Amino acid sequence: MHTLVVGLSHQTAPVELREKFSFDPDRIAIPLRSLRDMKSMLECVIVSTCNRTELYIVADQLHTGEYYAKAFLESWFRVSREEFVPHLYVKTNKDAVEHLFRVVCGLESLVIGETQILGQVKHAFQMALQAGTTGTLFNHLFKQAISLGKKAHTETEIGQNAVSVSYAAVELGKKLFTSFAKKTVLLVGAGKMSELTAKHFQSVGVKDVLVVNRTFSKAEELAKVFHGTAYPWGSLPQALLAADVVVSSTGAKNYVITHEMIQTVVSERKKPLFFIDIAVPRDIDPSVNELDNAFLYNMDDLEEIVAANIGLRQQEAERVGAWIAEEQTLFQEWLDTLGVVPVISALRTKALQIQADAMMKIERKLPDLTEQQRRVINKQTKSIVNQMMHDPIMRMKELASTEEKEVALQLFKHLFALELDNEQTDEVQGKVRPMGQPLMN
Structure with missing residues (x-):
């Protein structure tokens, strides 16, 4: 999966062009679904304000996602690519995540630290939720971004000093x-x-x-x-x-x-x-x-x-920038663990099935066990299973953030003889949906 943002803003495009790409934030369900139904699109959120129009996308192929995002803008607004592509910016994966964090904190605004954009991004995410165009990744990312934006505006003075x-x-x-x-x-x-x-x-x-x-x-x-x-x-x-x-x-x-x-x-x-x-x-x-x-x-x-207040806001912006770097790391760690979730789930399922089979054998061989004794034995055998699984699972989560992730994942599956079908893996990654149908939240 790839995350990308394709957009126009006051930093890259004149108002005469930006106004041609304006969505009504309260009537955005139809364009959201139209964008999501294009090739390679898995999830999407559209942020549209007077100073920016941005398409946030999860795509299964990076270049295909970018191509169809541009095709969507061209067809929806009936503006030729030659007119708007030179003013377009495209940010991918880590850069896209950083951009969203900077936007909600007001660091990309015309006036640094302005608070209105946080509410606008929150509204855009809520509209996408209602339209069914978000899934596992964006549900996590946008909630994290909104929480960061609130922290930036309540725990710093980035928006408190007059800059006009x-x-x-x-x-x-x-x-x-x-x-x-x-x-x-x-x-x-x-x-x-x-x-x-x-x-x-x-x-x-x-x-x-x-x-x-x-x-x-x-x-x-x-x-x-x-x-x-x-x-x-x-x-x-x-x-x-x-x-x-x-x-x-x-x-x-x-x-x-x-x-x-x-x-x-x-x-x-x-x-x-x-x-x-x-x-x-x-x-x-x-x-x-x-x-x-x-x-x-x-x-x-x-x-x-x-001038003095702009200096104060810039100082606060540096503080917020450090928080953004921390949040990027946290998001990447969460994203890295997505690939191991189905493997860990499969291990737990297999281990608990072994424990359940063992309990059935115990009950057949010891038919005179009281109900209390059965509960004690069941509890203790489950405890043994959980303790045995704990260290391997923790090691697998740690390896998920390293360059050896894929090799470690294959070795883990081989050691524990785990069989995963494609549906299990794709569902966790947010890929199971017929074209044109919303992702499951």
Whole structure:
């Protein structure tokens, strides 16, 4: 069996191409079954987000699996291979497992450490379970990956520090205000950065949003986005009086918020006013920061915070990377033991049959045994069998992770005269299913 991932992501393909390969995560059963029914496919999971589309596959032949994965993408989305194959990445076996672990931990995301991808992978796996396209290998691998992702996000701070300018502004605001529930944000200018910053403030509890812009119609348009209030440009001082947080980005060549203007405002308000100047050139006179109850931060301040936080996330990413290496080893050890499972099962079956035959002979030769005596003898003979099997089984499991696995396996079967039919072996490896039928979980 081979594990592979075939995909497109923000790292390899532009959005114009990625959007052509988007699945509806809630309506993915049909494409899952279509992929699984192609030649060489044994198990599959499809992960589809705004930043990535990935086919996770267990195939009986590596190159055939890769070929038909590409054929599936080509036929399902009706996009020629020439258009998407140069942007496609294919990772196999150990590299595929490592990739999945990195994805769920947020190490492959556009923003390192983001948590949304963990829920998206978990949902993708659940959809594949319901569609019947997973089996022994992926049931184990994806559960292990999801557990690792949870650990990465709960036991480290990889996702705790702001790594965007707009969100860094919110983090600064938290140092000034214990709660944003009753705070008002004023947008000076109707730019995209102002809008994005306001959205972040809204996500932490801000209810009221005011907008001032030189073109009043644009102020009204943006105010509608937040169910807020638009002010004409001449009413800027009045809007400042009503605000707690001011986000300014006008594109003006001179200061639009002056020291004198804010001196008047703070003297009337008598409570803190938090300014975020994300304009270049700056919108707000830097001397505003000298006033009592006025706190001003510009782009340099925010970018300094972002750079520091990216460094912190990268440190945490290195810690998570060590965990990923450990989990890879654990998964490989589990995978290596799959081949010996039917052999161990056959040995146990044979040994217990020998014990059962011996009990029948004992009962024939000693017909006067009481029920208690039979139970004692049965228990003790089974104990002897289990003790005799213990060391050979443990040695076989250890050898399963070595290069001599196949030779050791054949020798083990020969020494204990074990006969395995093909169905026993294939069932454990997840290969028993008619084409088009789901794997047994």
